[in-house]
């Protein structure tokens with residue numbers, strides 16, 4: 001399937017299923033709308049699957065790992081070797097995403113999209129496009145063909161998970177330097193100002209932050225990404241991890257699966273997917289409000305709002321297992337709560353105050 005076929009195959013949510021889900025929620029023994037975002041999520045999932053009652057118990061976070069050539073410009077305090085080391089730690093069950101996934105009874109899948117060394121682990125899926133991207137202050141991060149190949153990896157991963165019965169997906173990444181590429185994507189797509197678009201990433205000094213801003217401005221000047229062409233932006237100033245995640249968002253919309261957004265990097269990928277086809281947004285579920293500065297502006301550009309605010313900024317997909325608990329709660333509410341009718345209770349005293 002080529003990219004155009006994927007984009008044309010994405011359809012809107014099922015409106016009649018949303019209306020039925022909404023009516024059922026209003027019939028439950030509670031004031032109308034009183035379960036807030038749990039109700040919104042239950043309605044969204046009904047629109048995605050076409051069913052009022054849904055199971056979201058088989059969950060998987062897709063973690064795209066890759067290195068970024070721009071790290072040579074001193075944009076991260078962490079050495080680039082951390083990408084490979086932490087990828088292995090995730091797979092060994094030792095990292096934040098490993099623990100939170102275990103706790104949420106969720107799986108994760110780690111894909112090597114372009115780590116700059118040839119590491120191996122029995123559970124690491126190698127889809128390496130190349131050994132890290134090029135330095136974006138000197139030219140494009142990757143070719144358009146490489147970007148499309150990376151998108152295809154994400155799309156195919158979702159297809160495989162759908163075939164294996166997964167019904168709730170999450171997006172995560174590991175890649176030193178990827179807050180730089182995320183901010184560059186935000187600025188290129190929205191024209192946002194450097195001071196409101198660039199944060200300290202995994203940890204950065206004040207002087208380091210000023211350098212990071214200069215590096216991003218230089219990358220945008222050298223590459224001249226076209227804000228109306230998301231693939232141009234992605235290939236010039238993005239990363240292989242972000243490109244893989246773009247494919248996940250396209251795949252989730254195509255195969256009608258709810259997909260959770262983690263932090264600033266997955267939200268940058270979500271914004272690229274949204275600009276490729278705005279219908280992808282209907283399948284996205286934001287999780288937590290990342291502390292990284294660009295996150296808020298990316299969410300504003302997407303017109304989405306996160307549900308959790310935990311002052312987190314780890315990445316790896318850590319917001320996803322936390323949000324899976326909430327999404328499962330939403331699915332349980334609409335399935336298991338009693339209705340006024342079932343209990344022969346009169347609900348006429350209730351006023352809709354939404």
Ligand SMILES: O=C(O)c1ccc[n+]([C@@H]2O[C@H](COP(=O)([O-])O)[C@@H](O)[C@H]2O)c1
Nearest residue numbers: 076175177178179201202263264290315
């Ligand atoms: O998810 C977030 O919002 C987030 C915010 C800051 C940092 N990170 C993680 O930290 C790494 C990128 O940070 P940096 O400073 O190297 O660009 C990368 O591996 C991300 O997973 C993630």
Ligand SMILES: Cc1cc2nc[nH]c2cc1C
Nearest residue numbers: 078082086202314315316
């Ligand atoms: C230790 C460490 C863990 C991470 N996990 C995601 N990004 C990271 C960056 C660092 C530096």
